[in-house]
Amino acid sequence: MxxxxxxxxxxxxxxxxEKLAFIFSFPEExxxxxxxxxxxxxxxxxxxxxxxxxIITISRQVLVELTSNMLGVNDGQETTPDQxxxxxxxxxxxxxxxxxxxxxxxxxxxxxxxxxxxAGADAIKNAVTDSDGRKPxxxxxxxxxxxxxALFLFGDIQVVGGLVE
Amino acid sequence: xxxxxxxxxxxxxxxxxxLKTLRMTGLPLGETYQAANGQExxxxxxxxxxxxxxxxxxxxxxxxxxxxxxxxxxxxMKDLPVLVISTEGSKTRIERLQHKGAKFIQKxxxxxxxxxxxxGITGIGANDE
Ligand SMILES: [Mg+2]
Numbered sequence: 001m002x003x004x005x006x007x008x009x010x011x012x013x014x015x016x017x018e019k020l021a022f023i024f025s026f027p028e029e030x031x032x033x034x035x036x037x038x039x040x041x042x043x044x045x046x047x048x049x050x051x052x053x054x055i056i057t058i059s060r061q062v063l064v065e066l067t068s069n070m071l072g073v074n075d076g077q078e079t080t081p082d083q084x085x086x087x088x089x090x091x092x093x094x095x096x097x098x099x100x101x102x103x104x105x106x107x108x109x110x111x112x113x114x115x116x117x118x119a120g121a122d123a124i125k126n127a128v129t130d131s132d133g134r135k136p137x138x139x140x141x142x143x144x145x146x147x148x149x150a151l152f153l154f155g156d157i158q159v160v161g162g163l164v165e
Numbered sequence: 166x167x168x169x170x171x172x173x174x175x176x177x178x179x180x181x182x183x184l185k186t187l188r189m190t191g192l193p194l195g196e197t198y199q200a201a202n203g204q205e206x207x208x209x210x211x212x213x214x215x216x217x218x219x220x221x222x223x224x225x226x227x228x229x230x231x232x233x234x235x236x237x238x239x240x241x242m243k244d245l246p247v248l249v250i251s252t253e254g255s256k257t258r259i260e261r262l263q264h265k266g267a268k269f270i271q272k273x274x275x276x277x278x279x280x281x282x283x284x285g286i287t288g289i290g291a292n293d294e
Contacts, residue, residue, distance in 0.1 A: 089176065
C-alpha cells in the first residue's frame with residue numbers, strides 16, 4: 001500500500017507541476033538526502049476523515065523557474081523572494097488539494113490549512129527526517145533537470161477505496 | 166461592453182496568474198480588483214461595481230465559502246456571478262458551492278477552461294470566434 005501511495009503522490013505532484021508551471025519532472029529512485037542548504041520548503045496541514053500534513057522541498061533554482069513560469073515573466077526578469085515563497089505555498093496547496101481525493105475518495109471533505117514556509121536547512125531537515133514515532137506515510141523524489149524536489153506525506157493516512165488505478 | 170472583475174485569493178502569485186489568463190483570453194476586461202481574503206473581497210464589492218467575482222476557497226480571515234454566503238444574503242449583491250477557482254477536490258463541497266450558484270474550476274487550470282467558463286457565466290464574447 002505504501003508503494004501505491006507513493007505512486008499516487010508522485011503522479012499528482014508531477015501533473016500539478018506540469019499544469020501549473022510547465023515544470024517537467026520525473027520520479028526518482030535515489031533515496032539519498034537532498035542538499036537542504038540549497039533547498040526551499042513549505043508545508044500544509046489538513047484535517048478531515050484523516051489528518052496530516054504534506055511537505056515539499058525543492059531546489060532554489062527550480063523554485064525561481066517555477067515562480068517565473070507561474071507569473072509568466074520573461075527569462076532574466078527577476079522575481080522577489082516574497083513571490084517565490086508565495087509560489088511555493090500555492091504549489092503545495094494545489095498538490096495537497098488534488099492528492100486527498102485520490103486517497104480518501106471524491107466525497108470526502110477536508111479542511112486544508114494555510115500553507116507555511118519552512119525556513120532554514122535545519123528546520124527543513126527536522127521536518128522531513130524520520131524521528132521517533134514520526135515517519136512519513138509516503139515520500140517521493142522527483143528529478144527536475146538534475147535538480148531535486150521531494151514530497152513527504154505525514155499522518156494517519158487511511159486509504160478509503162479512493163485510490164484510482 | 167466590458168466586465169469588471171474581482172479576484173479574491175490569498176496567493177498574490179495566483180491572483181497574478183488568473184489576471185494574466187483573463188487578459189490572454191481576449192475577454193473584454195474593464196476594471197480589475199484584487200483581495201487577499203473573503204473579508205477584503207466583501208469590502209471591495211461594497212466599494213466598486215463588479216460584474217464577476219473569482220473566489221478561492223482556502224483563505225485566512227474569511228474563506229471563500231463564507232464570502233459567498235455573505236454575497237447571497239446581501240440584497241444588493243445576491244445575484245452576482247461567482248466563479249470559484251480552488252484546489253478543492255471534494256465532490257461534496259463542490260456540489261455545495263454549485264448549489265450556492267457558483268461555477269467551479271479546479272487548480273491547476275488551463276486558459277481555455279477559464280475563457281469558456283467566464284464566457285458562459287457572463288454571456289460575453291460568445292460570438293468572437
Ligand atoms: Mg488559497
